[in-house]
Amino acid sequence: MxxxxxxxxxxxxxxxxxxxxxxxxxxxxxxxxxxxxxxxxxxxxxxxxxxxxxxxxxxxxxxxxxxxxxxxxxxxxxxxxxxxxxxxxxxxxxxxxxxxxxxxxxxxxxxxxxxxxxxxxxxxxxxxxxxxxxxxxxxxxxxxxxxxxxxNPAAPVRWVNQWDNLDGSIERGYGGNSIFFTNGLVVNTTDRVSQYARLLASIGINGVVVNNVNANSSLLSPTNVAGLGRLADAFRPYGVQVGISLDFASPTEGLVYGNLSSYDPLDAGVISWWQNVTDTIYRTVPDFAGYLVKADSEGQPGPLTDNRTLADGANLFANALKPHGGILMFRAFVYNDMINETDWKADRANAAVQFFSGLDGKFADNVIIQIKYGPIDFQIREPTSPLFAYLQNTSTAIELEVTQEYLGQQCHLVYLPPLWKTVLDFDLRKNHQPSLVRDIITGKRFNRPLGGSAAVVNVGLNDTWLGSHLSMSNLYAYGRLAWNWAEDPEAILEDWTRLTFSPDPTVIQTITNLSMSSWPAYENYSGNLGIQTLTDILYTHFGPNPASQDGNGWGQWTRADGKTIGMDRTVSNGTGFSGQYPQEIMEMYENITTTPDNLVLWFHHVNYTHQLHSGETVIQHFYNAHYAGAETAQTFPTQWEGLQGKIDAERYNETLFRLTYQAGHSIVWRDAITRFYHNLSGIADSQSRVTHHPWRIEAESMKLEGYMPYTVSPFETASNNTAIVTSSNSTMGTASAVLTFPNGTYDVGVNFYDLLGGQSKFNLNINNDFVGQWTADNVETGRLGHAPSVYLDGHSATRVTFRNVTIKKGDRLEITGTPDGIEPAPLDYVVFLPKGVVD
Structure with a gap:
């Protein structure tokens, strides 16, 4: 005490x-x-x-x-x-x-x-x-x-997967360049690698795959294999073993060990080629952990190319590793990325079980099938992958993500363990017996010798490692849970806060409140009722773009039209996905009356007016949830401000900046999603909030000099569909308006767009009195690490706010914008917020 x-x-x-x-x-x-x-x-x-x-x-x-x-x-x-x-x-x-x-x-x-x-x-x-x-x-x-x-650890395999590329970039990395690679080679200096090894060991992680699953075969060159030896030397004092991802087609790419005409896993030459590679690696890294393989997915080569099975492909590598004691992690992320949306029965969610059908028990005993927690791809909420129940005679591991690819990319606070626990604690009821996912992956349920977990953790050279101080709670919690899946996420969070920031009760309570409300808030304003994260799946996976979900071959469909929404995944009338579960779970999801509201649109195609268990209609729930989520996010910066003086100034200010950004971007999300479905369904919000913004001044309605209106696409990512841009990239623009709001003190927010390729400057004045200035430089300066956009859209839309501005009716508002590069100082609207009002 x-x-x-x-x-x-x-x-x-x-x-x-x-x-x-x-x-x-x-x-x-x-x-x-x-x-x-x-x-x-x-x-x-x-x-x-x-x-x-x-x-x-x-x-x-x-x-x-x-x-x-x-x-x-x-x-x-x-x-x-x-x-x-x-x-x-x-x-x-x-x-x-x-x-x-x-x-x-x-x-x-x-x-x-x-x-x-x-x-x-x-x-x-x-x-x-x-x-x-x-x-x-x-x-x-x-x-x-x-x-x-x-x-004792829950399972023998507790790994992290890095998605680092040899050129030093990181796929879905938001915290700077790679600590492992630069200019096509393994780094020479490994001090930062040792620091990372120390962090991993402190939370019980015992393996790290250092390169992207979309692998480059030049990692196998003699120079880079020697480099892997340097990395292993840095990790070894901390008990962390090094593994690598492989390009299945490496034997045909002529970069190392001879060029073959095939990568057929049953070809004797291919078998010999990979055995030679593996033996060479072990001569340099005797405690090498093993391989991670992504095959036959998203255009990647694999055994199916040669009409071989996934087991044939996995066993090729497992057999090469076995004499050395290595493990083969084979990703279950296998699907066709060009499926036909016009086929009512087509469903990407079916892919994993379909591709692994008939293969249970045919994998070598040092193979672990690495299964994403849900059937699609790191969404805000998904049902548990049924593949966990299907593979009873094969070791499995759960794949989680720390890197927040679809979930705010470290620019939004989203504490992920409560999401993970919805899957880990889920009882699949295989053979009508208790079958918790956490007991399956540890080998306990089906008596498997191997198993465990892997998390995508894209640390970079940024001192915060992930780009955000608060997001590091996800890495810490992953290690703690991988050691003991029954731990309480909130208790873990409190320990992390004491260690990372302070044992001050106010600090602990505030960060706990923020973090534990962050996943529900993000789910509310990004995509709820099981519809998935309504982000742009064709571009950056960051901002809102619900239309991008449909009309393509990626299979993350909503099947939304003017009257209905949701995927019918029933056996009786839909894609049959629910039938992949054991009987008790299948029956629950098959029937809409027993399907939980939070997954109803995952399993059922319904009218917007369908009434949920809560009593709300689907469309009104969308409206209410998105407004509630954004309202919660508005409290994040003000809660954090209560910690001033209790946390060092550097981390306090950096975190306040991100929470303030999240509060503004949550409004972008809220407006985009509610306006899109309001437009699509034609059904009004019962509370008259959607499209009704009495405290806003649309930029295009202001008096413009050097500015001109610009129709934004997608339409819902601009208030009233329209923004303004400077008439040329070398001409300053001015937008002005006479204020009609009652006399008082307001928070003034300006929504603008921050594009990659320029750093526009803005000034805000009232009656020629200076209120504030800002630069659209979040991307170029690295203050935010999310995937950038070169367009006016939901990724680049953001907000700056000036607090406690006193105005009188009839005052003159003026904003000047100076373009830079390709960025034409774009503005969307200005909002004057009375105390307690959330726009």
């Missing part, structure tokens, strides 16, 4: 960049009663680069930083009270007796603080390191409890 005097000591704090994340080891206040610590550290293996040696050094560093106490490190047993860290067998050898510990599984550890010495003993050296991080986490949070417990 932390004393009140502890919390009264918080004051000004030094600036931090975020580079240390949750491993800051911030000093505890002197007013707090510190525990009596052992006098030294005994690391039972001080061989350079061993995880036990790393554990000893980490304990020394952490205790010095937290308590200001420097402990010596010894490599042998001591008669004095010590923090002893090592493996169970190392302890028995050093002390001449086996410790009294419960049975530990691979990577598990025993932590005992009840005696004069602290025991941190791992089943293996990696486990000892995990135990050291656990102990330091307790101390850093002011938890000095006397404990004695064993902790």
């Amino acid at each position: 932390l004393s009140l005097s502890f919390f009264l000591t918080f004051g000004l704090v030094a600036a931090e960049t975020g580079i240390n994340a949750w491993l800051r080891y911030a000093p505890l206040p002197s007013a707090m009663s510190h525990p009596t610590l052992p006098a030294s550290i005994v690391a039972l293996n001080t061989s350079a680069n061993s995880p036990v040696d790393t554990a000893g050094l980490e304990l020394q560093k952490g205790i010095s930083s937290i308590f200001g106490k420097n402990l010596t490190i010894a490599s042998h047993s001591s008669t004095s009270a010590s923090i002893v860290v090592g493996t169970v067998s190392e302890y028995a050898s050093a002390y001449g007796q086996s410790p009294k510990t419960p049975q530990l599984e691979n990577d598990g550890f025993w932590l005992n603080t009840t005696g004069p010495s602290v025991q941190i003993l791992g089943q293996n050296e990696r486990g000892a390191l995990y135990g050291a991080f656990e102990y330091l986490s307790m101390l850093a949070q002011g938890n000095f409890s006397k404990v004695a417990y064993a902790s």
